[in-house]
Amino acid sequence: MENPYMPYPVRIDDIEIATEDKSLKTFKFVFLNKEDEEKFSYEAGQFAELSIPGVGEIPIGIASSPIEKGFVKFTVFRAGVVTSHLHNMKVGDIMGIRGPLGNWYPWDKLENKNVVIIGGGFAFTTLRSSIIYMLDPANRSRFKNIDVVYGARSPGMLLYPEELFEWEARDDINMHITVDGTDDPDWKYHTGFVPQIVEQNAPKADKDTYAIICGPPIMIKFTMPALVQLGYKENQIIMSLENKMKCGIGMCGRCNIGKELVCKDGPVFTLEELNLTPKEY
Amino acid sequence: MKFITIDKKDWAKGIEKSRETYRLFGPVKEKNGFLIKSLDNDTLPDMEYTDSVMSAKSVMFPQSEKMLNASLDESQEGHHIMNRVDSDYSPQAVLGIRPFDAKAVQLVKLNFDTKDYRDPYWCDAYEATTFIGLGINKPGFYDFSTTAGSGPFEEDGLDVLLADMDDKYLAKILTDKGQAYVDACGFKTGADEKESQILLDVLKKEAENNIASQINTDQLKDKAILDLHDAPFWDDVAFSCINCGTCTYVCPTCWCFDIQDETKRKSTTRFRNWDTCMSSLFTLHTTGHNPRDSKTQRVKQRFMHKLKYFVDKYDQGTMCVGCGRCVKSCPVNIDIREVCNTMNAYEKQE
Numbered sequence: 001m002e003n004p005y006m007p008y009p010v011r012i013d014d015i016e017i018a019t020e021d022k023s024l025k026t027f028k029f030v031f032l033n034k035e036d037e038e039k040f041s042y043e044a045g046q047f048a049e050l051s052i053p054g055v056g057e058i059p060i061g062i063a064s065s066p067i068e069k070g071f072v073k074f075t076v077f078r079a080g081v082v083t084s085h086l087h088n089m090k091v092g093d094i095m096g097i098r099g100p101l102g103n104w105y106p107w108d109k110l111e112n113k114n115v116v117i118i119g120g121g122f123a124f125t126t127l128r129s130s131i132i133y134m135l136d137p138a139n140r141s142r143f144k145n146i147d148v149v150y151g152a153r154s155p156g157m158l159l160y161p162e163e164l165f166e167w168e169a170r171d172d173i174n175m176h177i178t179v180d181g182t183d184d185p186d187w188k189y190h191t192g193f194v195p196q197i198v199e200q201n202a203p204k205a206d207k208d209t210y211a212i213i214c215g216p217p218i219m220i221k222f223t224m225p226a227l228v229q230l231g232y233k234e235n236q237i238i239m240s241l242e243n244k245m246k247c248g249i250g251m252c253g254r255c256n257i258g259k260e261l262v263c264k265d266g267p268v269f270t271l272e273e274l275n276l277t278p279k280e281y
Numbered sequence: 282m283k284f285i286t287i288d289k290k291d292w293a294k295g296i297e298k299s300r301e302t303y304r305l306f307g308p309v310k311e312k313n314g315f316l317i318k319s320l321d322n323d324t325l326p327d328m329e330y331t332d333s334v335m336s337a338k339s340v341m342f343p344q345s346e347k348m349l350n351a352s353l354d355e356s357q358e359g360h361h362i363m364n365r366v367d368s369d370y371s372p373q374a375v376l377g378i379r380p381f382d383a384k385a386v387q388l389v390k391l392n393f394d395t396k397d398y399r400d401p402y403w404c405d406a407y408e409a410t411t412f413i414g415l416g417i418n419k420p421g422f423y424d425f426s427t428t429a430g431s432g433p434f435e436e437d438g439l440d441v442l443l444a445d446m447d448d449k450y451l452a453k454i455l456t457d458k459g460q461a462y463v464d465a466c467g468f469k470t471g472a473d474e475k476e477s478q479i480l481l482d483v484l485k486k487e488a489e490n491n492i493a494s495q496i497n498t499d500q501l502k503d504k505a506i507l508d509l510h511d512a513p514f515w516d517d518v519a520f521s522c523i524n525c526g527t528c529t530y531v532c533p534t535c536w537c538f539d540i541q542d543e544t545k546r547k548s549t550t551r552f553r554n555w556d557t558c559m560s561s562l563f564t565l566h567t568t569g570h571n572p573r574d575s576k577t578q579r580v581k582q583r584f585m586h587k588l589k590y591f592v593d594k595y596d597q598g599t600m601c602v603g604c605g606r607c608v609k610s611c612p613v614n615i616d617i618r619e620v621c622n623t624m625n626a627y628e629k630q631e
Contacts, residue, residue: 004398005348005540005551009362032362053351053361054549056542080567094361217570243572244564246540249398252556253537254563256582257572258506259590264397278510280564280572280582 004249007051007096008036010072015091018075020156024122025087026063026075029097040100042066043107044130045240045268048099049248050074050086058082059245059263062100063125065132067139072097075125075159101248102267105130105212105238113208114145118223120194120215121152124159126240127214131167140172147203151178151194151219155187176201195222198230205231212238224271234272241267241274241281257281283460284477287443287450287468293325295466299374302465303411306340307376308333317375317382326376328445332421336382336533336604337375338389341406344530345554348402348540354547363551368402374411374462381424381431381602383412383438385533388602391595392536402553411462414439418484420492423605425618428495430598433488434481444484451477496621498599501592508629509589510581518620519580521613526557528607528615529583534600537563558582584620 014028027050031037040048042062049057058080064073078087089095105126115134119127127150134143148167152158158177168175168189178190178197190197194215203209211232213223220239227237243255243262250264258277260266287295296305300322307326309318315333317340320326347366354360386407393403417424417433426432436442440459444451451472454460463469529535539556542549556563559580564573573579591600601617608616 003365003401005401006365007363051363053363053551054353054542054544057540083567096361096363242566244566246538249400250395251392251398251400251536251538252540252553253392253558253586254556256586256590258510258585259594276507278507280578 007098010097012091012093018159024075024077026073028071028073030071042100043104044133045104045126046100046102048097048101051096051098052085055085056082059248061126063128065129067133067136077122102263105268110210111142113210115143116147116202116211118149118198118213120219123214124150128160147174149176149194149198153180155179155182194219195226198223199226202230210236214240235270237271239269243281283454284472284474285452285468286470286472287452289448295468298467299465302372304373328377337378338533340375341403345552347550348553349551351549353549370405370409373409374413376413377415378412380414380435381426381604382533383414384431385602387438388534388600389536411440411458413441416444417488418445420488423609424492425494425496426603427489427492429601429603431602434485444481494618496618497625500625501588509624512627514623515577515581519577522576522580522615524559524576526559527610529557531606531610533604588621588624
């Protein structure tokens with residue numbers, strides 16, 4: 001039987017600075033043992049524990065997509081002990097990854113549906129994974145319209161800008177990129193907060209439309225009324241939560257919201273499910 | 282079911298003999314009371330003990346346990362790759378475990394042995410363990426096990442149930458594991474099954490009649506989580522709490538843990554340590570946000586977990602076996618019996 005606490009050994013294959021303030025970096029990992037990559041088979045929306053021996057572990061959403069083979073990617077904000085240590089590591093360093101963990105966005109349920117993806121700031125990693133997955137030629141026909149509202153403080157704080165602008169040019173996905181503000185006179189996308197852009201640009205809800213929303217609490221708080229106004233019901237709003245975690249497998253006891261464990265029963269919940277739990281997140 | 286009798290004069294010799302195959306744990310008197318500890322050679326379990334400060338949960342779930350280790354020396358092959366720490370999972374027996382503590386192990390098992398994941402440290406230790414229970418002839422003042430899904434002579438989770446009959450033990454052998462242990466001791470004086478069961482039933486009835494306090498749990502399942510969570514009594518329950526966490530450490534069913542790395546020179550070990558939901562650090566995010574920031578939220582979490590979330594999730598009763606340790610050890614006299622009864626009786630005011 002597998003030991004769920006045992007990380008798969010990985011090598012840091014590439015490190016990219018992800019935002020202009022350098023607070024986020026994207027790490028590309030390659031598994032030291034080829035068979036581990038197969039064991040780490042994941043769905044868009046899942047997370048993993050990045051495990052640095054001697055330092056500790058940190059739960060991070062998987063930014064690469066299941067259709068991208070040969071590596072896994074995580075975009076990490078420098079915040080605490082483990083992430084700060086990780087930001088100082090080098091290409092070639094050896095560490096571990098434990099997972100994949102948690103549930104994922106409900107791809108079966110989203111089949112033949114319109115999907116609206118709403119993200120803010122650096123909570124765009126599993127959303128990036130999801131968009132890459134949905135746009136894959138093998139999957140695109142499984143979904144109807146795809147809309148994306150993504151905002152950051154400034155153009156330089158948008159994650160994955162090259163991909164964003166490439167998606168913008170496509171006709172099988174409707175991008176609504178926004179920044180809180182910019183002094184760039186050539187900025188040709190939206191300016192304004194995410195809730196406002198959602199209100200003005202997101203499609204109205206019908207029974208075949210679902211919204212996936214991921215972002216800082218303040219963004220979520222103000223986007224909810226916009227979605228309600230557009231007619232989205234509680235079971236059509238899908239969210240991904242974060243809580244402090246250690247084990248990631250539902251045993252250590254700290255990430256619960258009521259009887260649900262964010263690590264194992266989540267992190268993805270519908271608003272309908274969340275409304276039945278204490279707001280302990 | 283098979284019964285044997287063990288003359289107390291033969292007890293020590295049999296226990297010593299079992300050491301050939303088993304590592305032993307049992308009650309030992311320390312300066313602050315009884316603990317369930319590893320029995321070094323020549324140390325016998327103190328079977329006259331009344332109650333132990335700590336339960337036997339640490340036999341499967343040590344307060345601090347090595348999980349993984351790794352070398353950080355980059356000149357070494359396999360550096361920064363973690364390996365499972367070697368631990369001894371040869372057969373072991375817990376002697377004199379109380380029936381409610383054995384029941385608690387079964388509840389903790391629901392957490393560590395699931396359909397999705399198996400915690401190998403807990404499960405390997407559990408599988409290596411034989412539980413030799415000792416019925417409680419005279420239940421303590423704080424014992425409310427009979428209304429908490431257990432009782433002084435309950436058999437759930439035990440491999441052998443011993444009943445103290447003054448000069449001898451009557452032993453009811455409940456499982457193959459139990460049979461193997463009594464065989465290893467060389468205990469084999471058979472006893473009449475019918476007669477032994479009658480004797481046991483008399484002791485059981487007498488003991489149960491001595492338990493004065495009760496909890497009511499029959500309504501818990503039908504309450505809505507949010508109704509109980511938002512009930513007005515929690516501030517009163519938590520008012521005197523100092524968040525010391527004693528209740529969680531002495532509890533035989535509290536299983537929460539932390540994981541920490543400890544490094545000495547070029548070698549690191551990943552440990553797990555008991556943790557407590559009474560600590561604000563338990564849920565503190567790196568951002569400074571804390572979903573259970575207040576004392577009331579943390580006290581509520583403990584009782585809601587034991588008496589509501591667990592009840593709903595597993596449908597196997599409460600995550601409390603009525604040992605009474607938290608009631609006895611609480612420095613400010615918070616009483617889970619009162620809280621449970623309050624929750625059970627609560628009706629939301631419309």
